[in-house]
Amino acid sequence: MIQILEEPIGVTYKQLISLAFNICDEFxxxxxxxxxxxxxxKTFIDELKPYIKEIRKQEEWPGTRLFGHYADVYYFDCKDGLEEKLLTRVDRLYEWMQPELLEDLCFYKNGEEWLVTIAHENEGxxxxxxxxxxxxxxxxxxxxIY
Structure with a gap:
C-alpha cells in the first residue's frame, strides 16, 4: 500500500487521476x-447523470463507515468524458467534499480498491x-511513497 503523504494538487492531481483512469475500470x-x-x-450531479452506472444506498465505502446514517454511492465506469470532468472540476484530491461536490473519490481495478480517499480526513x-x-x-x- 502506498500512503499519500501530501495532498496531490495541480499537475500532481491531474497526473494521478489520469493514471487512475488508465489503470482502473470503475470509480x-x-x-x-x-x-x-x-x-x-446539484449542478455537478446533473452533469454526471448520463454517466452514472448505479447508485447504491450504503453505510460504508472504502475508508469510511457511518453509524445510523446512509449515503448514496454513485458508481461510474472510467470513461474519457468523465476523466475530463474530474480533472477540470477541482485542482486537488481532497477538494471532493460536500456541500460543494460529491466526496471521497475512490477508484477500483477489477473490483478491488486501488485509490482510496477520505477527504474530510485529508487522507489517501x-x-x-x-x-x-x-x-x-x-x-x-x-x-x-513509503
Missing part, C-alpha cells in the same frame, strides 16, 4: 444523506503491489 463518488448539497453540488492511499504501477506512481512528481 465512486459519495453523497451523504446528512449533508445538503449546495447549488454547485493507493493499494497496489504491481511493479509497473508503482513505477508509474513514482514518476508523478509530488507523490511521496
Amino acid at each position: 465512486i463518488l459519495v453523497k451523504r444523506d446528512q449533508i445538503i448539497l449546495n447549488e454547485n453540488g 492511499f493507493i493499494k497496489t503491489t504491481e511493479r509497473q504501477e508503482i513505477l508509474k506512481i513514482r514518476e508523478i512528481e509530488g507523490i511521496m
Whole structure:
C-alpha cells in the first residue's frame, strides 16, 4: 500500500487521476444523506447523470463507515468524458467534499480498491503491489511513497 503523504494538487492531481483512469475500470463518488448539497453540488450531479452506472444506498465505502446514517454511492465506469470532468472540476484530491461536490473519490481495478480517499480526513492511499504501477506512481512528481 502506498500512503499519500501530501495532498496531490495541480499537475500532481491531474497526473494521478489520469493514471487512475488508465489503470482502473470503475470509480465512486459519495453523497451523504446528512449533508445538503449546495447549488454547485446539484449542478455537478446533473452533469454526471448520463454517466452514472448505479447508485447504491450504503453505510460504508472504502475508508469510511457511518453509524445510523446512509449515503448514496454513485458508481461510474472510467470513461474519457468523465476523466475530463474530474480533472477540470477541482485542482486537488481532497477538494471532493460536500456541500460543494460529491466526496471521497475512490477508484477500483477489477473490483478491488486501488485509490482510496477520505477527504474530510485529508487522507489517501493507493493499494497496489504491481511493479509497473508503482513505477508509474513514482514518476508523478509530488507523490511521496513509503
